[in-house]
Amino acid sequence: MELAVGASEATMRSLLGKLGNLLAQEYSLVSGVRGDIQYINDELASMQAFLRDLSVVTEGHNHDNRRKDWMKQIRDVAYDVEDCIDDFAHRLPQDSISDAKCSFILTKMYELLTWWPRRDIASRIAELKVRAQQIADRRNRYGVNNPEHCDSSNSPRPRAHAAAQDIAEYQDTKPQIVSIKEPVGMKTVMENLEKWLTEPQPDKGRAVLSIVGFGGVGKTTIAMALYRKVSGKFDCQASVAVSQNYDEDEVLRSILNQVSKQEEAGGSTESSSRDENTREPQGSSSTSSREENTAESGTKRMLNKLKKALPLSLLGGNDDKTSVRQQETMGSLQLREELKRRLAEKRYILLIDDIWSAKTWNSIIIPFLPSENDKDSRIIVTTRFHAVGSTCSPRHKNDEATSSPGHGKDLLHKVDFLTGDKPLDLFNASIPDPMKRTDRDKKLSKICGGLPLAIVTMAGLVACNPNKANSDWSKLCESLFPYPVTTLNLDGVTRILDCCYNDLPADLKTCLLYLSIFPKGWKISRKRLARRWIAEGFATEKQGLTEEEVAEAYFNQLARRNLIRPVEHGSNGKVKAFQVHDMVLEYIMSKSIEENFITVVGGHWQMTAPSNKVRRLSLQSSGSKHGNSTKGLNLAQVRSLTVFGNLNHVPFHSFNYGIIQVLDLEGWKGLKERHVTEICQMLVLKYLSIRRTEIAKIPSKIEKLEYLETLDIRETYVxxxxxxxxxxxxxxxxxxxxxxxxxxxxxxxxxxxxxxxxPSPQGKxxxxxxxxxxxxxxxxxxxxxxxxxxxxxxxxxxxxxxxxxxxxxxxxxxxxxxxxxxxxxxxxxxxxxxxxxxxxxxxxxxxxxxxxxxxxxxxxxxxxxxxxLVSLELSGKLKWLPEWITSITTLNKLTISITVLTTETLEILRNLPSLFSLTFAFSLSAAKQDQDTVKGILEDNKLATDGEIVIPAKEFKSLKLLRFFAPFVPKLSFPDKSAMPALEIIEMRFQEFEGLFGIEILENLREVHLKVSDGAEAITKFLVSDLKDNTEKPKVFVDGIVTA
Structure with a gap:
């Protein structure tokens, strides 16, 4: 396996910049220290060159263990030098005399006042110089030689000049819709499983479908596709990921939150309907922290624990509805009882993803299910292990359901590797259409052994190396698997991921490894990640591009390589959220551990405590034992802290406030006002997120955070x-x-x-x-x-x-x-x-x-x-459309009030060349204030064109997303198939709607999404029925559920 050098090389590059800046400070250094810093700078520059050479060397070379150890020493000394420099920066006055023309007296005064901190830092730098010398000597002493460059044909790795071109190539990508992926080549199987899930059983009892298969074979894709299709036929639905290391309370609370939200909305809600590629992650629901105030008495703590241990019925909690806040403070017994009560009289469907043990099923899932439920409820389970599947579906036999008196029927379905032409079909579907299909595709898809994950990842590698000769790809296949491949084992998956990882430039390796901070199955915000990359120094200004543009280019390349999976798009056509496949995350996690790049405590991972100093810490909820999980860790060098889920405790007292640069506490309900005051002492902090916390005030001392770049306080009480x-x-x-x-x-x-x-007498x-x-x-x-x-x-x-x-x-x-x-x-x-x-x-x-x-x-x-302008949103009682909108050729996204929805408005907008999405909206709260006025305006608008809004023919050539979000939507008509020729998705949310006509002739329309109220069922049924008669019909989703 190749050495993991991406993160180390990036750290070195950042450090060399800081050393250069330090050397430029004429008055800040003690005499003699400048030479030590220059020596360290030169040594680290040479070491960086060595690391860069290592990054293009493939496996098969000697001395891997020696190189790994030497790299570890380089990394450790680089981290310590960086800490020393940052400490130097905030211990000395920022407005020093080096910033101005100062007198001799002021110079001496400065030297006197800063003598002790400068002497302390000088001593530390001298020690670091000795360490750098020893590392250099050790390399020669133990024979750590320079790597020899191998034949480039064995690796598709781009050379340095090509890597530089990647940024410009991926910086500007065309906006697109993230499509819902269906399982490949499984139409008949999916139809049979869907039929089994929806048809009533003779005894009306609960039944369990267990989907079993190797990691990466597509179990979750199948399960989510089924869940999405059939969940609309059940009273309530919920999905949750469990995995190997889970928090019992969080699993139960996630299910309860989804069920209770649907009850409050009178049925399934949009929030409970997810993209098929997403899973309900542990701790994703808003949960309150149970951190207790240090001054709380022992009696109070005991009472709180007793309340959580007692059944809800003994605490007077049997009200018809429990608030979200009550749910957040419930213990496991209360959560189970509440779930039993809510599910007892409902026909429910649950998706329990990635169960690793029979114990999890018997001790967590079974206890909250109603013992008597004759509503034909269903549970879908995914697992890698046949024995676990048999436990969840005990009444099965060779994939055929068998009945048992008093219970429903169970089914165990095994997902096999792809065979025949299916691997090649998936490979071709996973690379861009303009790319020429060659014999290369067949060879590469064949070595993937029919595993979908390996196939799409290898397709991503091809997509990013379009100019590589077929002969080079053949050599790559032979080097990866000299023997014929029928099915892929874990070692084979690792080989393919190694190949794809090795092809990344050093910057992209760092950005990919950074994803190991996030929990398994987590839906990650693209913007959140980009801002963090910038704060960490991974995305910097380059080739005339801003930091934001470089970060976007890096993200686009990871997406094109299929190393991340987009699961949600924004209305501007850009990816809004994405996920990392479990096996890819496990792989990059192992790389991060190897480099001591990320340390994860809790969550789904069972990691041993690192012997190294912790640099980037991710604290993840994993149950009641989490409070002691950071014991034994050296947290004094933590530069980045991220908290996920419902944690009891975050050890703020263990951190060195002088070096923390990234602090992401989004959703942590344990954050207190005193913590925010302490955060204002983190003098080099660049990224601060306290989003969705219960903080109500930002201290005035925030002015001390002079390096702060991002302040995220959304959805707080501030x-x-x-x-x-x-x-x-x-x-x-x-x-x-x-x-x-x-x-x-x-x-x-x-x-x-x-x-x-x-005012003055004149009134002014x-x-x-x-x-x-x-x-x-x-x-x-x-x-x-x-x-x-x-x-x-x-x-x-x-x-x-x-x-x-x-x-x-x-x-x-x-x-x-x-x-x-x-x-x-x-x-x-x-x-x-x-x-x-x-x-x-x-x-x-x-x-x-x-x-x-x-x-x-x-x-x-x-x-x-x-x-x-690229994006414009004007919400409210807009009377007329500003004429200047037509002159903005760069406009990509336009959201305007539905009060200007007229045929004339559409005629005005039709020629905008870059318009990707068009939304007509009006908030429900505003409509309630003046309902008659708004409805009257819409009536007048449609009467101007014979009682309907007509979509003009031709033009709107770039428009792919059309949305209407309003209480009242008038009749809409597409009279010509040339109207909006690129349109792919129509989304509508309404209470009253007069009809949508002519959409069956739109050639590129793929999906129609309807979010409706009870009063709009008739028009919805009419629309769905009309589309069913169309052979090339788009998919229709009603409240997130496929109906046509």
């Missing part, structure tokens, strides 16, 4: 930022508010005294009543790096804030979640002026939710259009 946030010079993203509830985050403004607010104010957060003396000239300002609230009193937006000339995204201003107020004019100015500076995304004022209609009067 209503206003402190004034000191304006002093964050490096901040690039401020994310706040709640998009679902339209709750906004207020930006700070400085109140003036009352005397200044009193002498001075503004407030100052904006960028108008303060300390904040002037700051926040020039801000690129994203999302989720803010603007009200009448925000005139100073609106005016301050002028200064954010680097802003690329502005999202206003709540707007409540009057037309005669100064705020109205200041905000319009700021938006117009920012539009000329490069604003790419503008979103305004205006339910209570007339501001969005004033955008019509803008003198100059925001010509760089």
């Amino acid at each position: 209503e206003e930022l402190p004034k000191s946030v304006g002093q964050l010079k490096r901040i690039s993203s401020i994310l706040g508010g709640n998009k679902n509830t339209r709750k906004g985050l207020r930006l700070p403004q400085e109140k003036r005294n009352k005397a200044m607010k009193n 104010t002498k001075e503004p009543a407030e100052k904006g957060f960028l108008s303060q003396e300390k904040a002037k000239g700051t926040m020039k790096s801000l690129r994203v300002l999302s989720g803010i609230e603007i009200v009448d009193e925000s005139a100073a804030v609106a005016a301050s937006l002028h200064q954010l000339t680097g802003l690329r995204k502005l999202a206003i979640y709540k707007l409540k201003i009057s037309e005669e107020n100064d705020t109205f004019k200041e905000l319009l002026s700021s938006i117009e100015y920012l539009g000329s500076c490069g604003l790419q995304t503008l979103a305004i939710n205006d339910e209570n004022s007339k501001f969005i209609n004033s955008l019509y009067n803008m003198s100059a259009p925001p010509r760089y």
Whole structure:
């Protein structure tokens, strides 16, 4: 196996940059230390070159163990040098005399005041120099020779110049829809399994389908496809991943949350319906932490534990409904009882994914199932082990269901490797269409032994090496498997993953290994990952591209290589969320352990405690034992901390606040106000996420985090930022508010005294009543790096804030979640002026939710259009469409109020060349306030064109996604098949709908998604029935369930 060098090489590159900056500081270094730093810099540069050579050497070379040990020493000394430099940076004054022309006296004063910290650091650097010398000597002493480059034909690895071109190649990818993948070559099998799941059994009892097969063979894909198709025929449904190491409470709570949400919505909900490639991960539901205050008495702790241990019935918890908050504090006994009660009288379907032991089934799943349920309920189970499948489905025989008195029928289905032409069909389907099909494809698909995971991964390798000769691919096949391959074992899978991993450039290796931070089966946000890559220094400015563009290029290449699986798309056509296949995650986890790159505690992994110092720590919920799981670990060098799930305790006291750069506490309900105060001491922090926590206030001391780049406080109780946030010079993203509830985050403004607010006799104010957060003396000239300002609230009193937006000339995204201003107020004019100015500076995304004022209609009067816009969202009572929209050739995503839905509006928009998605929306809450008015506007709109909205023929050439989200949707008609020729998906959410006609003639339409209320069932049934008559019918999803 090749040495894992990606992360080490990236660390070295970052470190060399820091050393160069340190050497440039003329006055900061003690005499003699500059030579030591220069020596360390030169040694590490040579070591980096050695690592880069190793990254292109394939397996089969000698001295692997010696090289691995030598690399480990390089990595450790590099980490220690980096810690020393960062400590140096925050212990010495930032505004030192090296930043200005200073007198001799000031120079001496600086040297005197910083003498002790500089001497301490000088001593540490001297020690590190000795270690670097010893590592260099040890290499020669034990014969760690330079690697010899092998024949390039044995590896598709791109050379250095080609790797550089990859960034530009993958930076700009065409927007696309993430399609729902169906199991390949299993049409008949799927139909039989679907029939078994839906047909009533003679005794109406519960029945279990166990899907058994080797890892990567497609068990979860089959299970999710079945679950998605049939779950609409059941009263309630839930899916959850269990895996090898699980948290019992979290598994039960996840199921209960899904079931209870459906009850509250009166049936299945969109949130409970998932893409077939996703699984309900452990801890994904919002759960409260059970961390206890240190001052809590022993009696109180004992009472809390007793409450969790007692059945719910003894605690008066038998109300018809329990709140989400109550569910979060329930113990396992209470959760089981509540699930039994809710499922007792329902026909339910459950998907339990990835069970590893019969004990899990008998001790976790069986206890919460109602003992008597004659509703024809079903359970789908996936497992790698036949014995476990037999335990879950005890009444089966050779894949044929057998009955048992008083119970339903069980079925055990074994998923075999692909045979015949199926491997080649899957291979061809997994590479881009323009690529030429050759004999190479047949050879490569054959060595994958019929394993779908291996096939799609190898196809990704081919997709990223389109110019490689067929003869080279043949040599690669022979080097991987000199003997014929019938079926693939674990070693064979590892060989193929090795080949694909070795082909990655060093930067991409690092980015891939970083995914091992996330729990097994986790749905990962693309934007969250990109921001973290940037904060870690993995994605830096390169070839004229920004950090964000480089991160996007890296992500696109991992997706094209099929090393990650997109599972959710945004309305702009970009991937919104993705997952990593379990076997790929296990592979990169082993690589991360080898490099001491990531340390995972808890979760699905059973890792031994590392002997090395922990650098990047991922704490994952794994049950009640988690609280002691960090014992014995050296956490003093942790630079990145991520928390997942319902943890009892996070050892903040064990961390060195001076070196933590990434702190991701999203969803951790144990976060307290005192923790946030401590976070303000993490002086080199770059990424801070406390999203979906219960924090209500950000301390003013946040100004100390001068390196902070991302502040994510969405879906918290924080209503206003402190004034000191304006002093964050490096901040690039401020994310706040709640998009679902339209709750906004207020930006700070400085109140003036009352005397200044009193008007003069002429009726004019002498001075503004407030100052904006960028108008303060300390904040002037700051926040020039801000690129994203999302989720803010603007009200009448925000005139100073609106005016301050002028200064954010680097802003690329502005999202206003709540707007409540009057037309005669100064705020109205200041905000319009700021938006117009920012539009000329490069604003790419503008979103305004205006339910209570007339501001969005004033955008019509803008003198100059925001010509760089890529995404525009205008929500509220929009009276007319701004004419300047037609001049924005870059517009990719447009969301506008349904109040302007007319045939004329569609005629205006038809010629936008880049428009990928078009949404007409109106929030339910706004419609309730003025229901008759909104409905009247829609009636007038359709009467202008003979009672229907007509989609114009031709044009809309790039549009692939059309959406209508509103309480009332008028009649829509597609009279010509040339209307929206590229359209792939129509999504609709409504209470009243008058019909959708002509969609059967749309040649590229693949899916129609309907989210309906009870009152709209008739039109839904009509639409579904109409589409069933079409031989080339699109799939119709009603509330996330396939119905046609």
